[in-house]
Amino acid sequence: MTVQDTSAELEAFVHDWQEWHHRQEARLADPHGFLAITGLHWLSDRPERFPDAPGAWSTDADGIVVVLDEGEELVVDGTVVRGEHRFGVIPERGGVDAVWGDAVIEVAKRGGQDIIRPRHPNTPLRNGFTGTPAYAPHPRWVVTGRYTAFDEPRPTTVGAAVEGLEHVYDAPGRVEFELDGRPLALTAFPGHGPGSLLVLFTDATSGVTTYAANRALALDAPAADGTVVLDFNRAANLPCAYTDLATCPLPPAENRLPVLVEAGEKLPRERGGS
Template sequence: MTSSADTTVGTFEAAWNHWHAERERSYADPLGWVSLTGLYWITEEFETVADLPGRWRADREAVYVEGIDGTDRLEPVEGAPGLLVQAGDRRIEVIRRTGSVALRVHDPKSPHLKAYNGIPAYAPSETWRVVGNFTPYAEPRVVTTGAVVEGLEHHLRAVGAIDFELAGTTSQLIAFGDASSGLRILFTDATSGLTTYPGARVLSLDAPDADGTVTLDFNRAANLPCAFTDYATCPVAPTENRLAVAVEAGEKTPR
């Protein structure tokens, strides 16, 4: 006989399994993060870049390309997803970070993609699903963090703080994003650099209830792209978001 408790646990685990499978599928994309084969910073002088077609240069306003049909000027936005240029089977992503411009190369024949074997993770447990209270700031504030690439910075829009208790410890985390549509938390914990990625993991939350109540499901603590590739420019967790407890939940280091 199946009890309501069994059904609840089964539903929780099924939902997590679906989330985990979708995460693994997304990183298996033949032109996704794991397919990256290079990150090349370009200068103000026209130059060839590795074995890529054309000649490239960049200034404070735009990126200029010679020799690729239909593409001569691109305007990547600071900190935003890159602009894409097709180069045969490969895709060149043009990004701007901390004022500089780089080209990321996505290749469906990448050896990293061939070696990809999914995302290791802790078994899901409702122990790591807790309720917290979100307190919005009077005005959003900018929190500056470092990046996994030396010399880069990220400027994140912080909208409030979340107080909660986890593993018997009272904690607080700064939340980013938009309280009306959903929040994101970049954090580290006592597992970081051991079983989980050292720079940060990210936890996405639904919008808070009217009274500020939020649910933090650390079973869905996810790796950033930099956990999979050396060619990402992800932020590291701000100092305020370094938990003292060991969060043995969510995704582990994949390599």
């Protein structure tokens, strides 16, 4: 978008951004979203009970298992289960939701370790959520870059919001672009849709007006010539910006941008933002 654009186009641009931001906040504050998490429980081969979930939980070579006491039950894939239930081996970054009354027990694997993460709708964090502050959207933060695929996806190990945990992603390529005439680049990870990309980054606002550890920017699949649009107005907080019960990945070292990106979501109020 250029300065010659009409006020109607600018109004549409701002409206589209507002809709995106509302969707972001709705997902976060869903009754079983990240603000509803009450515990992050790491499983071992020793059965263990937790105060916010039914049953005794453990894991072994055959995957996660729960043993429910008499009177306890879960609903898994629409089926009521009682007694012993085996979830099997959960793939990395995969998960299964088990329903318990009005709560959901997330059964998952993160950083190679099996976890359960109960989500209860009536949590103080969720009930007190009033939205996420953000920079006013502006077209100057929409830039066109060029995506270059690596010859082969590069396994890239990054840290996590949880100390001692690591994530490994197969980075398919790199995005080069300019901000205020300065050449920059970001290593990209696979996105959620076919061909789409995700970049994790920090910048000179991180730890000042934005969350210190990371922000994320989703990119549509590049065009045939490698052209890709980066709209930093949609730089989003990950769940770890709100709760210590998230295992979010950190950006690779090369994705620490030495510029101010005064666009997108700011430091949440839950972390002292205003």
